[in-house]
Amino acid sequence: MALDFAFLLDFRWVLLKGLWTTLQFVTLALVIGLVWGFVLSLFRTSSNWVIYSLSTIYVEFFRGTPVLIQLFWIFFCLPLFLDVNLSDFTSVVIALSLYSGAITSESFRAALKSIESSQHDACIALGLPPTVRTLFVILPQAVLRAIPNLLSNVVSLFKESALVSAVGMADLMYVGQNIANNVARPVEILTAVALIYFAIGFPLTRAVSFVEARLLKVVKA
Amino acid sequence: MNYDFSWFHVERAFPTLLEGLWVTLELTLWANIIGLVLGFIVAIGMMSKIKVITWPLTLYIEFFRCTPALIQLVWFFFCVPILFNVWWSAQFMGLLALGLNLAAFNSEAYRAAIQAIPESHTDASTALGLNGLQRIFFVILPQALLLAMPVLITNGIGIFQQSALVALISVEDLMYQGRYLSSQTFRPIETLTLVALMYFAVSFPVSLTVTYLERRTKRLLAT
Amino acid sequence: MAFVEINNLIKRYGSLTIFDGFDLTMSSTDRLVLIGPSGCGKSTLLRCMMGLEDIAGGTISLGGDPYITGAERGKMTLDKTVQKEVGMVFQHYTLFPHLSVLGNLCLAPMRSRGMGKSDAQDKAMELLKRFGLGDRAKFYPSQLSGGQKQRVAIARALMLDPKLMLFDEVTSALDPELVKEVEQTMMELAEAGMPMMIVTHDMHFARNIATQVVFQERGKVIEAAAPNDLFGNPKQDRTRDFLKNVLNIEG
Structure with a gap:
């Protein structure tokens, strides 16, 4: 069949608006997830077993189930539990933040664990008190080491965000599928949508590798 | 909260959900077979010095890694037939x-593992008179598999979770059945929670195994 | 009273016993070099003295002060003020990778001694210049050679004016051509009168820097003597065998 990509131009503003929606809730979920993930990673190193177990179960559960079911659960079950009406946008941000927090906490935890014990030895040999050790030696290194992982979480969340189309949120994916149905030209529209995702996902992925290579040089002294 | 839990519906729904789980597991299994075999072939292809081979492969890998799985799925569903x-x-x-x-993600895992194999092994293979194919099968593949194992399993279980997406192109997997039943019975909390637990029950033991394997590989390589 | 005194030291890792009643003394004018086969507990001894290892028995004293006392059950007692008078340099530099050379030197004096920023920096620059590293102050550890890293690590330990310096195989991770500069720095420190305990595999260097050499095997002192005596005329068979082996290997 004859393909015709020219008609896509008519839909450029609709598609861009979809992309804008995607970027909005992804950014919000990322910021909330970053804070929540850091708190969770501290919980997971807690010596209080109740805090430790609850946070571990939380993280494992969100990492061990499809994001799609998490999304449906927040969308359909949370309002029943809380007896409130949540807007689509709020529900989506809640669901993605909860997920992003779980994967972010793992990045922080891995970074904390990767710091060699000889760094602790050096701190003791220099007579650094525990608070100084944590704040000035361990924390900065943990953040530096977590950066590549945190960035690849950004890519993951960006990709997972296409799921929100399944609950009727008008993101890029949803808009694309809608147009494809209306004009009966799925090949052109869906290819274009894929390319838009690619145009953002690819540079992000490359940035991760770049930053990773640069940071490894600094951290492995 | 004033929601009446009704586990009666859940009991009735269970056989249907199990059927869905079966479809999900089938999909996961076959996707993993494709992923493990094709991934290795692609990784070997990427080692080639011929640009005509590496360019299309790079494009393939990057495209599948950098776009949402949902658009890939929808694209296949709507565009491949046309x-x-x-x-x-x-x-x-x-x-x-x-x-x-x-396969795209696994090829990256294989590639990292192949790069971690000491170069001296290639020299040793040549010294032992192994030809290119023999080297790939008897020296590179076993080591790459061993080294890449934790990542391959993690990717494999990731695809188990991603497989929930097929519900959106109306494949009757666990996710699809869960959604169908929850709207049929108006019992979303019970049904969707059960579905989530079923997914979790499969992937959690696997993720524990990966942690264990990683610790063992580390010890194996440390000596 | 000796300057350093180790009495009846007991150290175990699980069921493995490293020291079972180890004694050693050293005067404040000594530079003591520990030699012996690998796995004989030389590094462990230094780590115990630094307070990095929990010991199961015995005491370690500095200047007549027993600052570490082992306990069979529970944790040893450790006097942190005396511990801070001991400085240590490790095999793998252990510089803080996220801090510049200057940052590495100033962290401890500023954060645990309450020294002002400009005072700390002045002192750091003085030490760096003394070691010929004045132009490296703003560099990060990853931008330095191994020899430079190790000299920075020595300077970092000296920032706290230690009364005793411990050197744990500080040249073992270095390329041969970088060993000299680190050894020179240590010689300079020796000439300035710093008491040191050194673990090394470099017998030539040991002979040059030591006032006292201790040959240790399986957690026991086999022989302790001045370097010329121990290397020139070892009294014990085991010392002789060990020296014959390592000197042969070194060619």
């Missing part, structure tokens, strides 16, 4: 998309 005039079932299309997606 472009190539083939009319396969939704389940098969879903399987193809998931398999190709996994």
